[in-house]
Amino acid sequence: MNKIKNIGVxxxxxxxxxxxxxxxxVVRAGIYHEVEVTGFIRGYExxxxxxxxxxxxxxVANIIQRGGTILKTARSEAFNTVEGRKKAYDNLKAxxxxALVVIGGDGTFRGASVFSKEYDFPIIGLPGTIDxxxxxxxxxxxxxxxxxxxVDAVDKIxxxxxxxxxxxxxxxMGRDSGLIALRSGIGVGAEAIMIPEANMDVDDILHKLDHSRQDKSSKIIVIAEGDEAGGAFAVAEVLQKKYPQYDTKVSVLGHIQRGGxxxxxxxxxxxxxxxxxxxxLLxxxxxxxxxxINREIVFTPFDHATKHIDAEKVSSTWLKLIDILSF
Amino acid sequence: MNKIKNIGVxxxxxxxxxxxxxxxxVVRAGIYHEVEVTGFIRGYExxxxxxxxxxxxxxVANIIQRGGTILKTARSEAFNTVEGRKKAYDNLKAxxxxALVVIGGDGTFRGASVFSKEYDFPIIGLPGTIDxxxxxxxxxxxxxxxxxxxVDAVDKIxxxxxxxxxxxxxxxMGRDSGLIALRSGIGVGAEAIMIPEANMDVDDILHKLDHSRQDKSSKIIVIAEGDEAGGAFAVAEVLQKKYPQYDTKVSVLGHIQRGGxxxxxxxxxxxxxxxxxxxxLLxxxxxxxxxxINREIVFTPFDHATKHIDAEKVSSTWLKLIDILSF
Amino acid sequence: MNKIKNIGVxxxxxxxxxxxxxxxxVVRAGIYHEVEVTGFIRGYExxxxxxxxxxxxxxVANIIQRGGTILKTARSEAFNTVEGRKKAYDNLKAxxxxALVVIGGDGTFRGASVFSKEYDFPIIGLPGTIDxxxxxxxxxxxxxxxxxxxVDAVDKIxxxxxxxxxxxxxxxMGRDSGLIALRSGIGVGAEAIMIPEANMDVDDILHKLDHSRQDKSSKIIVIAEGDEAGGAFAVAEVLQKKYPQYDTKVSVLGHIQRGGxxxxxxxxxxxxxxxxxxxxLLxxxxxxxxxxINREIVFTPFDHATKHIDAEKVSSTWLKLIDILSF
Amino acid sequence: MNKIKNIGVxxxxxxxxxxxxxxxxVVRAGIYHEVEVTGFIRGYExxxxxxxxxxxxxxVANIIQRGGTILKTARSEAFNTVEGRKKAYDNLKAxxxxALVVIGGDGTFRGASVFSKEYDFPIIGLPGTIDxxxxxxxxxxxxxxxxxxxVDAVDKIxxxxxxxxxxxxxxxMGRDSGLIALRSGIGVGAEAIMIPEANMDVDDILHKLDHSRQDKSSKIIVIAEGDEAGGAFAVAEVLQKKYPQYDTKVSVLGHIQRGGxxxxxxxxxxxxxxxxxxxxLLxxxxxxxxxxINREIVFTPFDHATKHIDAEKVSSTWLKLIDILSF
Structure with a gap:
């Protein structure tokens, strides 16, 4: 293995x-270890x-506090093709x-995995995703x-x-994972949450609401966008019918969750x-x-990292916690 | 006129x-001037x-920094009826x-206006509305x-x-008034805004975007919920077709705007x-x-205060400003 | 008068x-009106x-939300000299x-005033100061x-x-002006404030505290840095002696007030x-x-703008307001 | 052991x-498990x-988002005496x-430890301290x-x-522990930090600054209040002499760190x-x-919990990180 002299990020x-x-x-560590760093724009594109x-x-001065990414980001269809990856490799060589450091989520790492095997190219991934x-x-x-x-947004609500x-x-947010809903639901003192992992339906929510304090002046249900029940609006419609005494409203937090x-x-x-x-890499x-993991740095092969976690076990503890706290 | 001894709020x-x-x-000033203050819950209800x-x-200690209202609020259908107002008057007497201080918007003041004339009852209104x-x-x-x-939310976006x-x-927000869209649009550096007062359609937006910098990496359109063009989603659909190079997204900020x-x-x-x-009142x-108005306290009769302002004149100056700043 | 073709900022x-x-x-308006704009670094330096x-x-893309100044700023001793201003003029000519747009406070405008007269040079000032x-x-x-x-900081306190x-x-902050103390004092629900304009001494504060509610669990005094009473620490020392039942603490907010x-x-x-x-300028x-002023744009000659405002009259209304609200 | 029926907090x-x-x-869990909960005001007092x-x-509705403590807090001298603890015990009995849940730091737990042994009284501590x-x-x-x-404050600075x-x-803050300085120093991109655990003196800082980029337009040193070097002002004085090209300023963040x-x-x-x-407890x-610890709930005897952690080992990793990042 030759010494790495220039790391792409x-x-x-x-x-x-x-x-x-x-x-x-990445840039500061590269320079500290006397390696050049090259920033590629819009991900694999x-x-x-x-x-x-x-x-x-x-x-990279004065960017530690900024949302977004100065290198911009994109999803690349071309990188899923043999031709696209060939071009990428040729450009890296030229x-x-x-070596590469790729910052992103599971899609990013799946691409990195294919590429690193195809060209025997050193790549380390950094987990950059809100999910x-x-x-x-x-x-x-x-x-x-x-x-x-x-939490800030729901405090306002x-x-x-x-x-x-x-x-x-x-x-x-959380198309496949209810972790944002779970933690933020506890953080805002939600009366109930709905997450994809828990196989809950609206009846479960109705059941919970029936058993929570009837003298509450407001109730907040946090729902992950990927939940099967059919989206916040569908849930709200059912709840409005069941609880006419409450004026039921929907708030879709959307893209503000990615920035800041x-x-x-x-x-x-x-x-x-x-x-x-x-x-x-060095x-x-x-x-x-x-x-x-447990405050120690660990390296996990791409193919293992991108397996979705089994949230079932995790979530039951937390769902129980919400039941107690909203009791 | 008898001396006022107890003010409702x-x-x-x-x-x-x-x-x-x-x-x-209201409470502190009442007590300072040796008047009792009675807080009524959920508005006219x-x-x-x-x-x-x-x-x-x-x-009222330690509430100056809190969003919402400790007295709660509601829209009252009953107060629009003769019987409802009779009950209200009887309770006030009892x-x-x-005297009353009512905090709210135009609907609140229209009710106050009817009631104050009907029963010759002293009422002062406080303009409490985000619009x-x-x-x-x-x-x-x-x-x-x-x-x-x-502005905080759109900075994140x-x-x-x-x-x-x-x-x-x-x-x-802004069902009848584009003022929030107008000011926040300038504040976030929007490329264009759409407000009810300006009779703009999507073609106007398209025209503006065509004439703004083509090298911009992002574009933000701020639209008031009441705009005639048909809502953010309809506008986005047209824009997505016209500008396929941009990935067009919608964000409806909703109820977070009322809290905090x-x-x-x-x-x-x-x-x-x-x-x-x-x-x-005293x-x-x-x-x-x-x-x-111009930093001086003024009293405006309810019937005049609730006439909607002519935003046309105001908005042309500001719309021009946005054109220049997004140039 | 020749047409202006290049504006310095x-x-x-x-x-x-x-x-x-x-x-x-300034930059966007310049370009809109087909004028070049030149940014000078570190003010008159x-x-x-x-x-x-x-x-x-x-x-100037994506800077509207940023604190500080991308052109940096400084106080220039050299610009107070004939030689310094000569060099400045020669560079502008070269x-x-x-024409110039200078953004700053009274010191900035005093320099601009001298320079504009000395060289008959068109300058407009923009009031940029927290005071x-x-x-x-x-x-x-x-x-x-x-x-x-x-207000955010004192809410935490x-x-x-x-x-x-x-x-x-x-x-x-507010070396010569108590306006920040005055408004923020109302905003945080302060029990008393001390500002340079009001000629208050610690006895006045003691007097106010004696007459405010004795059952309050906390008391906050907001003091302008320029107040004559000798700084927050000296005031705190007197108060601690007089009110041993309170644990008296000092917080100097300092430079966080300029950023964000x-x-x-x-x-x-x-x-x-x-x-x-x-x-x-055009x-x-x-x-x-x-x-x-009163929502209209006005131009005020530099020599008039830099005369310090008579806060006496303004402040008495507001000080009265604090007395009532903390009653 | 009798069943616990009423938990003090x-x-x-x-x-x-x-x-x-x-x-x-504590309150919601108590009620969920059919235990009464009694809140004591101002700690052991x-x-x-x-x-x-x-x-x-x-x-406890709508308090999850509030800073401070609705039960108020204090340091109690009386609880350090036999007589004080006797009174406390008698009141608990009456x-x-x-059982008790005490929320606080090491001083709180030392008191709890003595009391629980003295009267064989069930107490669980909750670690509530910013340190x-x-x-x-x-x-x-x-x-x-x-x-x-x-981090928010230093971003403004x-x-x-x-x-x-x-x-x-x-x-x-951090009288005996530099952990706040350490983590926030990384978070704000500080050029150097000084913490009690690291036995650094001003010369170390000077050395670091000499070896960091000389073209930086600003430098931020984060110092823990307990550092031996003599406080922020003393450090600043040395730095100002050594680096006359920088205008050196001090900011003591103080009590805002406890609130919010x-x-x-x-x-x-x-x-x-x-x-x-x-x-x-149940x-x-x-x-x-x-x-x-490692995301699992653990119970640690009071006498062990209050032993101050050995930050030496922890901090060397992090100090190295700051060296690399500010390189």
Missing amino acids: LTSGGDSPGMNAAIRA GLINNDFVNMDRKS NHVD NDLEGTDFTIGYDSALNTV RDTAESHDRLFVVEV KPTCMDRVLASRFGVAAVEG NGERGAMVGQ | LTSGGDSPGMNAAIRA GLINNDFVNMDRKS NHVD NDLEGTDFTIGYDSALNTV RDTAESHDRLFVVEV KPTCMDRVLASRFGVAAVEG NGERGAMVGQ | LTSGGDSPGMNAAIRA GLINNDFVNMDRKS NHVD NDLEGTDFTIGYDSALNTV RDTAESHDRLFVVEV KPTCMDRVLASRFGVAAVEG NGERGAMVGQ | LTSGGDSPGMNAAIRA GLINNDFVNMDRKS NHVD NDLEGTDFTIGYDSALNTV RDTAESHDRLFVVEV KPTCMDRVLASRFGVAAVEG NGERGAMVGQ
Whole structure:
């Protein structure tokens, strides 16, 4: 194995708060260890289109606190084709880039896995997604920030719900994973939550509401966008019929959950991951995602990291907690 | 006219940040001027149902920073009937309440106007609505807070829009008034806005976007919920077809705009209005809304205050400003 | 008078939130009216050292929400000398810059006034200071943001003060002007405030506290840094002796008041002022500060704008308000 | 052992964000498990003075998002005496309270330890302190919130530091522990930090600054209040002499770090701990602090929990991280 002299870095898939902190850490760690760093624009598209910038220390100054990603991000159809990956590889070679750090979620890592095997190319992944749905790390970059954005928004909704004796159905992100709904639901003091992992239907919610305090002046149901029950509006319709005494409203939080300044936790996590990714590559790690389990840095092979976690077990503890707290 | 000895206070209609600061000011000013204050619950419903609390100085401690309203609010159908108002009057008499301060918007003041004439009852209104759509005051309580909530949310959306080269259509509150869209649109650096007052259609937006910088990586359109074009989703559909290079997304901000901590400006405004309302009542003012015009306190008769403002003239200056700034 | 073809823009003196929004508006308005815009770095130092950048539309993209100033700022001793101003003039000529927009406070405008007379050079000033201490405008850029930063910080202090039954003396900015203390004091529900304009001493505070509710679990005194009584620590010492039942603490908010995202109001104000400054210059305005009085744009000659406002009259109304509200 | 029928709850020592969420969880879990809950006011003072309230589900409604503690807190000298504890015990007996949940830091737990042994009284402690300096839990309630308050404040300071080319020395809380300085220092992108555990002196800082980028326009040093070097002002004086090119400023963040809304993480942690404390008591746990290690609930005897953690080992990893990131 030759010494790595130039590391490429890119962000791919949906953006998440803390991606900039991760880019900064990769660049600073690279320079610290006397490696050049090349930033590719719009994820794998940048590899294919040879769209890149040379990163120096100043290029990542004053970005640790910024939402989004200065390298931009995209989902790349072309990278799923043999031809696209061939172009990407040729461009990496031409630019003397001999390793990659890819920041993103499971889609990003599946692409990285194929590419790294196809061309025997060293790649380390950084978990950058608000969904926290990856094996191999307790937390992904952006999850904590998204949770706080949800909590801030629902605190505002609680103000108006309390004033008007309203029942609110709040839809949060999480197409395949209810983790955002679960944690934020506890954080906002929700009366009930609906998540894909729990196989709940509206009757379960009705049952819970029937058994919660009837003297509450407001009720908040947090629902993951991917829940099977058919979306916040459908749930709200059923609830409105059942509880005519409440004025039922829907709030879909949407894309505000992806943006905003990262929290301290996400900045620290991203900083630590970025340094670990570079040092991992230099120590021969490849084809793996860097993560943090029980506060220690661990590397998990891409194929294992992208297996969706079994939330069933996790969620039952938390769902019980919500039952107790909203009692 | 007999001396006023007991002032009732209530919040009615949609809640807005700063209502609690206004209640606090009414209570403290009442006590300062040796008048009792009675708080009625859920607006005019509280008058009709005789649902009230006696307010002392402590009952409004530590609420100046809270969103919502501790007196709760509602829209009252019953108060629109002769019988409902009769009950309200009888309860006021029975409780020796001899004047009212009502905090709300145009619907609240229309009810107050009818009641005050019907029973020759002293009422002062406080403009509490996020819409800022009342004659007789430069600013209503809650408008500034709602603007900052919108701006914070769209700043987050801008992060993700920039990272993904997206066009966002953001729907903000304002059923009959585009003022929130107008000001927040400038505040977030929107590429274009759509408001009811301006009779714009989607073609106007298309025209503007065609003439704005084509190298922008994101575009944000702010649209008032009441705009005739048919809602954010319909607008987005047209834009997506016309600009396939942008991934067009919709965000409906919804009820978060009503909640949250009031800004300093709304707290100061509410504090000033609350004191002015009590002192106005004691000085013989009645049947009028207290407002602030050019930094001076003014009283405007209810019938004039509830006439919707002519935003046409105002908005042309501001729309021009957006054209220049997004150029 | 020749047509203006290139406008220089700079920020000078202490920074304030919204300066970036103002720079953006100057640049966009310049380009809209087909004028080039040159940005000078570190205020008048940039003129003297010929340190500048050509501004295009993209150079001010995505800065409206950022605190600080992308052009940096400084206080320039050299610009107070004949030689310094000569160099500045020569550089402006050499770069074909034929007008200036200077964003700052009274010191900035005094320099601009001397320079504009000395060289008959067209300059418009933009009021950018958190202190709001200029004649010729109801509000300066940054004042509203600083107020909200103070209010957010003191809300946090109130939490801990309430929990511990503490008396807090909070020092806010305002060397010559108590306006920040006055408005934020109302906003946070302070029990008393001390400002330079009011000639209050600690005895006045003691007197007020004696007459306020004795059952309060916390008390907050807001004091302007410039108050004569000798600073927050000296005041706290006296209060601690007099009120041993309270655990008296001091909090000096300091520089956090200058930073952070500008509020919606400051962004709108800055945007409006920036456009008005450019259009004013093109219409022949010069040697004046642009401001907003009663919602209309006005131009005030520099020598008048920098006269400190007579806060005495203003403050008595507001001090009375605090007495009533903390009663 | 008799069945526990009435659990007392109190908050003691310095307040921290999330204490209200913890109180709420204790109350709701108690009621869920059919146990009465009694809230004592001002910590151990409330036990001694028999100052308490009976808590029902409604008494903790809508407090999960509030800073401070609704039960108030204090440090109690009397509880350190035999007589004081005797009174406390007599009052607990008289009120039929047969177990306690105490929320606080190491001082709180030392008192609890003595009392529980002296009277063989079941007590569980909840770690409520912003310092995160307890053995037996990865995180204390309030630590994450305080970190985010620090990061928000220093982000604002960075804005003004960047605009003025300034060096800021920012003092954060942590009398015996540098953990807040360490994590927030990484979060804000500090150029260097000084913590009690690391035995650094100003020369170390000078050395670091000499080796960091000389082209940076601002530098931020985060220093823990307990650091031996003599406080932020003394450090700043040395730095100002050494680096005359920077305008060196000091900011002491102070008490804002204790207040404010808790973050989602602190709300979830507090909720989980509160439920676990009640269920622990019912299951026979006593004389121990509930904590979370590697995401599992653990109980640690008071005498072990209050041993200060050895931060030496922890901090070297993190200090290295700062060196790399500020390189």
